[in-house]
Amino acid sequence: MTHLHGDRPAHPTFGQALLYWLKLGFISFGGPAGQIAVMHAELVERRRWIGERRFLHALNYCMLLPGPEAQQLTVYLGWLMHGTWGGVVAGTLFVLPSYFILAALTWVYLAFGDVALVQGVFAGIKPAVVAVVAFAAWRIGSRALRNGVLWTIAALAFAGLTLFDLPFPLIVLAAALAGAIGGRIAPAHFAGGTSHRADSTAHGPALHDDDTPPPAHARFSVARLLAVLLVALGLWAAAMALLAGQTVLRDMGAFFTKAALLTFGGAYAVLPYVYQGAVETHGWLSGAQMMDGLALGETTPGPLIMVVAFVGFVGAWTQAVLGPDALLAAGLAGAGVATFFTFLPSFVFILAGAPLVESTRGNLKFTAPLTGITAAVVGVILNLALFFGWHAVWPHATAAAPFSGGADPFAALVAAAAFVALWRHGLGIMTVIAVCALLGLARSLLIG
Template sequence: MGRVTTAPQTRPAPVGFAEALRFWLQLGFISFGGPAGQIAIMHTELVERRRWISEQRFLHALNYCMLLPGPEAQQLATYLGWLLHRTWGGIVAGALFVLPSLFILVGLSWVYLRFGHLPVVAGLFYGLKPAVTALVLHAAHRIGTRALRNRWMWALAAASFLALFAFDTPFPAIVLAAGLIGHFGARRWPQVFTLGGGQGSAKASYGPALIDDDTPTPAHARFSRRRLAQVLGIGLGLWLAALGLLTIQYGWQGALTQMGWFFTKAALLTFGGAYAVLPYVYQGAVEQYQWLSGGQMVDGLALGETTPGPLIMVVAFVGFVGGWGQQVLGPEALFLGGALAAAVVTFFTFLPSFVFILAGGPLVEATHGRLGFTAPLSAITAAVVGVILNLALFFAWHVFWPQGFAGRFDLGACAIALATGVALFRFKLGVLPLLAGCAGAGLLLSSLPGLR
């Protein structure tokens, strides 16, 4: 929906909890297009059309979410829901942003494992895998154009690529090193690590908003040490209780317990979006724990690209495949075991996001100036570009040489990847029509083996 030409002069009526719940549920089913598309939908609906919040307050909340590890669009929904309807408003908004994607991915993961060997399903994935390779490369370019603003940032990206590609450095070590470089480097060369532009500034008025620029901070959004301690205590308590129950039931080395522990760490490392943390998920889920194969990881990312919700929800696919393969509930309950593992992984991945918003929101509302301490994030984002480029090469290796370098080079997959790259970089084609076309091309090529 475009910008309005004549701004209304009256403030909208207060929003009831039931009305907000309906909107958050609808958003959960239509939030395609990655974080940029999801944030654009929320801006159109909440700032322009419904005027629940002013653009300045919307951007202020978004800038905070951009500084956090985790999916910024889901965190923004949680923040806005909390601002409108207190703690339960934030929990409902954040949960409904994720749950539709979880249920859809559980169903698609079951179809993948149960029927993935069928020619039709295999043909669809044959076209989706090279498309994912191009999408990851495009993500590296998109983040790079924003993050690599000088030769020092380029050097940081190159160093992170070499650390991962040549030395197999763990992803957390790369994040920590980049953060330290940003923290100490900014003291000596602040201009190098200045975060550029943020998300822009408000450029238009859409009329008075329910929560406007000059609206006093609601009572529940005012900072207090007591409330901060409560939120942190409850968040830590929920995490300890969930991990403790899994340990009691399955032991510390049990698959579900290890999933909870591993994806807690992953949730705290998702600076730069889902593509940034995927190398870490690959290192753990594929190489260390062997919950799934490298090829299955590529397939899972393809499924994640086709569903609503944050792309990091690909972890639900990882959990489902791992729970199915590990038979966490026994060989007679493979689907239930996979669904339970997907739910466990989702819980531990998103719990920190809720804590960050509910604990940090009052601190953000206390100031409407620019947030400080961005230098570590700036350095981490630059390093993430190299990490994502390494991921693109990893996917290309699995897709173009499915039997390894000693095997045959797949010309059909390469052609689909090149066409996808042209569609993304030259024609800016949307993800969903792009994936649909690639799936159709894969189905065609797989039915004509002579062309592959």
Template structure:
């Protein structure tokens, strides 16, 4: 009789139950290590929760991810909220989602203050001169990374191409593109289901890393079963949590005040934008830069660079937008600029992420009843393909502002173009870490600005 491998025995043994305190420590850790944008954060959660800890099975993880991908807002943060909720009820979901965001908010408030207060210094200007082309390359990498996993056949390639043309050439709003993609996916799932069963392109749902705490055949827990009374309670609670701060802002400052308008704008951004941070940014740019004048196009790109270098969801760039807007508009007077920026950053974060919690707590029970349903997964697969086209459009948007800062009529910035190409090669060809690429490009930008 041969002796069994201890590692094999460990993999064959179901994990022990996880207490709320143990989960809390993990979610806090995740909030500080979740670098790399949505794809990187999802990869970290997959490795930790599916492969290493086996808190949830591959199939259940992907099913939750597919739902989060169709929602407005950051899918990685919503996925953490979903798994936390599935494991430890409402308090588990709130803890997981909040701790995914809180470290990033505090770090961004500090970095935003340094940027806006000292951004004119030659040192800071030189660093950002190199960082901005790197951000363009990072968005290109995001399109390539998601596309390589999601576009598995000509049908999905066609959806991605159509989405790109719709937003690039026809300026069709992204919510409309999402609806059309979902309809296409639903029809495709009925007519050619084998072409739309990839589950959004996020891996093989048949992969197993051993018995999981929440396994494929684990019954849905009582708190995750659908009930009309629970749904109504969640919706009412969410409405109250939105109405109280919005009502106070309107009462004390008036509807046209900067803080009130920030609350209203980012509520709309949270509800009307789909496809994660890269798809949300053009909408935020349109409103925050062109509509309200809270910051400039250059500051928006700089904010994205800061978002890329901090943990947490990339959509936390809204905290930068809020801080700069509150600071520049001096909403609390010229003697309280930092306080104005910090309050505005916290405010827009609240209004941006509140709907994400509601979508999970209200919609989770419905999702738990749709395992393996092609009518549910096929539209999500099509939406994922459409998002690839939208992200490519965003890459062109950033490239235009970085490489032609004065527009096509002005002179091309060849050094920025060279940095962007170098960063793209480092990311796509040599698979270098995003943080390392940003750091190297920042140093390169500083050197160029010093010598030129």
């Protein structure tokens, strides 16, 4: 699709936009950075539906919110072009392919997971996940920890989780408070910013450019804001009412609603909270299964927080919430509940807040608390890497006997090699996981 340099492109029809969002749902690999880069290349540079500054303004707002920023950005851009239904369709299609792919893989995992070859594949994938999470901590930390104050916040967050087992929400709240106070008394240490800087290349005028006024549906109105909030609360209450007779599914609805409101800093940051609730509090799955779920989440399109669909599927399956003869239906229901309650707040944040953001288009004044949270997230992710590494290298250990059962040197070597491949050689995450899976499979064939 090409345009004359000086002409604005034609406004896409709802159907044209729908096809694009569906395509994006199937190709959105590479985590939020990769997903945002794909959208930028397509929507800003090639199709010119959105101008550079308009795109970054929307992205900055999404980065301040809890939840997956790439999915929220699709809701925002879909809403900007086609109103409320445009946002709902864009955000839904961004996660729907991931839901079905992950549900299918989870069914295979649960139905055939005791097969030796499947176990061999996961024996290679688990240490790869350790490397992926450790690499995420290094990658985010190298950008976020710009001074000693932020390093201290990260260290305190790591210690709070590792040594004192503090709840994740408390860590986030303390970091935000430290950022808010620090922004007042030492603003230079908490000067925020985004790594998504505007490109100097001119792509030509866009349909929704910096100089174009917001469309009629994007104008802020108190009545519309109240309507969005009332509809969202109604949907949430109706869904909870439908689950009233299913204790496990109802508990999942309440739990994933709370998790959705705490996902500052991306999926890696909230995974410890999901682990605490799903594994330790509710017992929906084991720590080893949680690692397997993260591995599946890393190799499927969509936001990584879609690992909640795996958690919901496994929890509803193992608890047989629809009876012993309907395990697949139970798994699909659990995955659906986890997905719905995790992503509902993201739609609300955008559909309620985007008109206000469009009407001001000024700088948002929340960078200092966000900087504090981002620093803490580095410590949180490092804690997660340590936890997964412990499970991978000492597979039979328990909290009471943390090094019992002997270490697995194969897991330790694979984890170290995978980290070097990611860090030193810049290989892609999916490539590293695939190679490690093959190593695990080869090992299982050799040792029988």
